[in-house]
Amino acid sequence: MSRLPGRAASGGTVLLAGWLFADLLLLLLVIALGSLPREERTGATPTPAPAVPSPPASTQPAQRGLVLKPCSFTVRTGSAASVRKQFRAQLGRAGVADRTAGFVLSFGTAPDPGPGQEAAERVNSIVTDGFPRFEHAPKRGYWKGGPSGRVRIDVFFLATPDGDTSFPERCRSSDDGED
The missing domain is CATH 3.30.1330 (60s Ribosomal Protein L30; Chain: A;)
Known part of the structure; x- marks a missing residue:
């Protein structure tokens, strides 16, 4: 029993498309993992910064806003x-x-x-x-x-x-x- 030449070619194309799809999924996974913050990639929890006491309200500098009318x-x-x-x-x-x-x-x-x-x-x-x-x-x-x-x-x-x-x-x- 011999295979038809057209059938072998179409089977190879489907096989290649499957591998291409798998490679693209792997690439998307690598990109997604690379875009995560470092703490989420390694599973480490960030160490909190030491608390700095804020000065009393009377000595805090005012926020510099902008007068909205020229x-x-x-x-x-x-x-x-x-x-x-x-x-x-x-x-x-x-x-x-x-x-x-x-x-x-x-x-x-x-x-x-x-x-x-x-x-x-x-x-x-x-x-x-x-x-x-x-x-x-x-x-x-x-x-x-x-x-x-x-x-x-x-x-x-x-x-x-x-x-x-x-x-x-x-x-x-x-x-x-x-x-």
């Missing part, structure tokens, strides 16, 4: 000294000269995006260089359509040292529609 300032473009002078005066009038910036968004007005964004980026670098409480805050420059020559600076301040995240009462915000 204080908005507008400066005319010009020399770095002029921009710093305008910005310093506006920070003082708003009563936030001693606050630390969380992040800063600047919007340079210009008819075209390139010059507007360049003006915003330039003002950001002036603010970074001239105001120590702003130097570590992330800053982004954007374009806003309109006549050239002005940059609106939206500053999101960090909470005060006592944890207050309320909006500074003498600030104005572009969120209020007074753009």
Whole structure:
């Protein structure tokens, strides 16, 4: 009795598919075990860290939150000294000269995006260089359509040292529609 040539070929294919399936399952098992944390792979229990007594509530530092509404300032473009002078005066009038910036968004007005964004980026670098409480805050420059020559600076301040995240009462915000 002789075997048919087509039958032998199909039996070999099924056999190879079975081994391929088994190999894939083994690979998935190795990947799953490798992704477990070390303690779960070895069966060891982690040793707890020694308890550190927490200081009394009155001496714990406040968590640094972020004021969720920006204080908005507008400066005319010009020399770095002029921009710093305008910005310093506006920070003082708003009563936030001693606050630390969380992040800063600047919007340079210009008819075209390139010059507007360049003006915003330039003002950001002036603010970074001239105001120590702003130097570590992330800053982004954007374009806003309109006549050239002005940059609106939206500053999101960090909470005060006592944890207050309320909006500074003498600030104005572009969120209020007074753009």
